[in-house]
Amino acid sequence: MLVRPLEDRDVSAAVRAILDGARTPEAERPEEPERYVRAARRAREQGHEILVVEVDGEVVGVCQLMILQHFHHAGGRCAELEAVFVRTEFRGRGAGAALVAEAERLAREAGCYRLQLTSNKVRHDAHRFYLAHGFQSSHEGFKKDLEVDFP
Numbered sequence: 001m002l003v004r005p006l007e008d009r010d011v012s013a014a015v016r017a018i019l020d021g022a023r024t025p026e027a028e029r030p031e032e033p034e035r036y037v038r039a040a041r042r043a044r045e046q047g048h049e050i051l052v053v054e055v056d057g058e059v060v061g062v063c064q065l066m067i068l069q070h071f072h073h074a075g076g077r078c079a080e081l082e083a084v085f086v087r088t089e090f091r092g093r094g095a096g097a098a099l100v101a102e103a104e105r106l107a108r109e110a111g112c113y114r115l116q117l118t119s120n121k122v123r124h125d126a127h128r129f130y131l132a133h134g135f136q137s138s139h140e141g142f143k144k145d146l147e148v149d150f151p
Contacts, residue, residue, distance in 0.1 A: 003102040006062065011036045013095075014052055017085040018130060023120055027087035047110075051102055053086070053095045061086035061095045065103045067110050075111040079107030084126075090107040100133050118143075 006014060011033045019025050040050045043064065051063040060066055065083040070078050081103050086096045102106070107115045118141045119126045 001098050002054040003051055003098045004054070006040055006052045008037050008040075010052050010059045011040075014050075017060060017062050017087050018083065020087045022086045023122075040115040049106060051099055053099050055090055055095060056091070060090040061099055063099045063103060067104055067107070067112065073113060076113045077111050079103070079110065079112040079115045081115060084117070096129060097133060100130075 008084060012030065015030045015033070015036060019028055019030065022028060023137065043050060043066070046066075048065050049068045050062065052059045061084075064082040066080040066082060068078045068080055070076050081100070084096060084099060086099070104115050115135075117130065117135070119130060127137070
């Protein structure tokens with residue numbers, strides 16, 4: 001099992017992993033891989049990273065790690081783990097754990113005081129996974145969808 005930064009050639013496989021677990025698959029555009037390539041490049045320009053996990057040379061999972069500069073916490077840095085997806089047939093085999101471990105390593109390396117994430121309330125299996133990997137259910141999250149066109 002190998003966790004590494006996403007490369008352009010990985011986009012289709014990464015999107016496949018997203019579609020396998022997405023609550024809103026209609027928001028994805030697998031037929032437009034260049035959109036994902038641009039998004040990954042923009043994320044990296046901002047100091048973030050898109051990670052993939054390979055099993056036997058095949059990309060089976062993806063996540064995004066965002067490093068945020070906080071004003072509070074004395075200006076400390078915080079890491080946000082977003083969009084952790086592993087294809088169904090590879091769940092429970094360590095791929096998700098490998099992604100999370102590498103994200104945590106990168107967050108520590110960046111000097112982050114916390115690694116945080118949100119998970120949809122209906123994703124009970126994901127909640128058990130995160131709890132088993134040292135996360136705590138400490139906050140109530142809120143989101144508001146905004147009506148915008150994607151760039």
